[in-house]
Amino acid sequence: MVLWDSLIRFTAVEDSKTYWAALHLQTAPEVGLKVDGFPSIESLESGESSRSVTVKKLLAPTPDTTNPIYCIGLNYRNHAEEAKLAVPSCPPMWFKPAAALANHDEDIPFPPVAHTNFPDFEGELTVIIRGPIKSITKSEVKASILGYTIGNDLTARLFQDPKRTGGQYTYAKAFDAFAPLGPRLVHPSKFEPSAPNTVTTRVNGKVVQNSPLDFIFPVDELVSYVSQDVGTTVPNGSAIMTGTPAGVGWFQTPQSPLQDGDVVEVEIQPIGILRNKIVFEK
Structure with a gap:
């Protein structure tokens, strides 16, 4: 079962923390979107509770930024x-x-x-x-x-x-x-x-x-x-x-x-x- 079409990784206006959110392909990824934010892809895919947050800055969509x-x-x-x-x-x-x-x-x-x-x-x-x-x-x-x-x-x-x-x-x-x-x-x-x-x-x-x-x-x-x-x-x-x-x-x-x-x-x-x-x- 496909749980998401696309994902964005971003910081939130509300607390400047980093979140992931699922987006339909018809929705453009952009600053100002109100989305259900999750702390990780794993929490998103497992259906854990989310927080309604606003996209402040879009980040490189990778779960690990320390890899070459x-x-x-x-x-x-x-x-x-x-x-x-x-x-x-x-x-x-x-x-x-x-x-x-x-x-x-x-x-x-x-x-x-x-x-x-x-x-x-x-x-x-x-x-x-x-x-x-x-x-x-x-x-x-x-x-x-x-x-x-x-x-x-x-x-x-x-x-x-x-x-x-x-x-x-x-x-x-x-x-x-x-x-x-x-x-x-x-x-x-x-x-x-x-x-x-x-x-x-x-x-x-x-x-x-x-x-x-x-x-x-x-x-x-x-x-x-x-x-x-x-x-x-x-x-x-x-x-x-x-x-x-x-x-x-x-x-x-x-x-x-x-x-x-x-x-x-x-x-x-x-x-x-x-x-x-x-x-x-x-």
Whole structure:
């Protein structure tokens, strides 16, 4: 039995505490909603008593904010083609630290070192794990997914340059708040992670990415691979960012695609629109 269509995690106006609440897919997740708040997903699913509260701030919809974030590269053929890179036989993977996690509608501080190293966007479907999991098969993946949300794999792109750093990705992508997630979590029974569903990224309203979810490695294969390849347990609440399609700034223009004050929106329906403002720190 499906107990919820989607979930939001938020702080409440009444007491500034963190709550979870169930939302129908037709209800937009937004500040000011009056909802039945629960202290955890477990209490919501078990039908424990709730409290009527008002959404003050939407938070990244993961039950554990201390986990590293699993990131996947080259998972769209159109992106591999624009980058002139061979389609890999196994998905490339790296990690963002827990400090990279950020919330919907939150300003993203870009440190000075990132200003001149091609700050870039990557709109991505993101999987949140109902775990822990380890060495699961593709057929076991669906039961191991808590839900789907949206992520933006923000990057200081020049630090990926093989001539400068040997081709490593972590430093370029691991700055604080470089992994905003949100605005809600959609139950896996309510969302199909494949075409014709699409991911669209906009910068100041201009569409810069628009692609069907046409993965090289589908979600079931990807999650199974991560659980095998890591060789350690993938904790409950872990986020797996599934890769970005064509259109990232590196391949569009020699100018940095993100500037101080830019607003980046990543849309995947029915999950919603993840929105963040870029702020260059002094």
